[in-house]
């Protein structure tokens with residue numbers, strides 16, 4: 001009788017230990033069959049660096065969105081009402097073309113979407129990507145860089161513009177490994 005009791009206790013102990021091993025940080029605990037990808041747009045590479053950090057930490061693939069027509073310095077002059085970036089902000093139907101992507105998104109469950117904040121929101125080029133990519137049912141994690149604008153403003157415009165997609169709350173970079181892991185665990 002004592003022996004059976006001891007065996008049961010040992011079995012419970014082994015199960016508890018196994019469960020503890022399974023509790024890894026978010027960045028490492030993704031299901032092995034799940035594939036993730038970091039998709040990003042950057043002009044002066046701040047978001048590019050954030051995207052690389054995120055891909056390294058999560059093991060996700062990495063792809064950069066490039067505008068078919070690159071943005072010149074004059075295009076990005078937000079003090080000029082006629083500039084391309086101001087026009088793309090004022091006319092929310094504009095969708096600047098993206099260079100073709102060689103990515104099959106059907107193999108990804110999780111998509112991290114990075115961009116610089118332009119005019120307190122995601123650049124129009126991100127909307128081009130969202131309009132032309134089937135992201136329904138995927139876990140979407142937006143992230144940004146900015147001078148000072150918080151991520152919450154772009155979270156709001158993304159959720160309002162694409163209410164059928166599965167948005168997680170976004171993260172503004174630069175961010176530490178701990179902040180990123182906390183974000184992905186929420």
Ligand SMILES: Cc1cc2nc3c(=O)[nH]c(=O)nc-3n(C[C@H](O)[C@H](O)[C@H](O)COP(=O)(O)O)c2cc1C
Nearest residue numbers: 042043044045046047116117119120146147148149
């Ligand atoms: C056209 C334009 C509009 C911007 N609007 C904002 C803004 O509304 N709020 C903010 O904090 N930063 C704004 N910025 C600054 C960028 O978000 C910031 O420099 C960002 O890190 C650039 O990212 P990148 O190096 O990946 O292109 C703007 C920059 C540009 C070029």
